[in-house]
Amino acid sequence: QAQLVESGGGLVQAGGSLRLSCTASGRTFSTFAMGWFRQAPGKEREFAAAISWGGGLIDYADSVKGRFTISRDNAKKTVYLQMNSLKPEDTGVYYCAADLGVRAPPTVASDYDYWGQGTQVTVSS
Numbered sequence: 001q002a003q004l005v006e007s008g009g010g011l012v013q014a015g016g017s018l019r020l021s022c023t024a025s026g027r028t029f030s031t032f033a034m035g036w037f038r039q040a041p042g043k044e045r046e047f048a049a050a051i052s053w054g055g056g057l058i059d060y061a062d063s064v065k066g067r068f069t070i071s072r073d074n075a076k077k078t079v080y081l082q083m084n085s086l087k088p089e090d091t092g093v094y095y096c097a098a099d100l101g102v103r104a105p106p107t108v109a110s111d112y113d114y115w116g117q118g119t120q121v122t123v124s125s
Helices: none
Strands: 002-007 010-013 018-026 033-039 046-051 058-060 068-073 078-083 092-099 119-124
Touching (some): 002 092, 018 033, 018 119, 046 068, 046 078, 058 068
Parallel strands (some): 010 119
Antiparallel strands (some): 002 018, 033 046, 046 058, 068 078, 092 119
């Protein structure tokens, strides 16, 4: 079992920044690939970013590339999502997820094994 808890969401004006954190407990965090997904009202959950267990493989959705940065600190069992130049269309609930598979970090939600409860990000225009 693994438990994931997100934090750092909030209300920010367009062009602003937020840093999300996701802290894990339970199983060995350093063996997980980690991902961030988001879900806007009335829309399906979509991939934002992912990072391999060692941090050597990173992937971003085209919509966030160049603005968001994913990173991890295995000693702190935490993965981060630094979000800069935020846009109103970035609004949604942001979820972190853990993948136990030994592979490149997935971009598909169904490949992840554990999920956090989500944190709300609202970007005003």
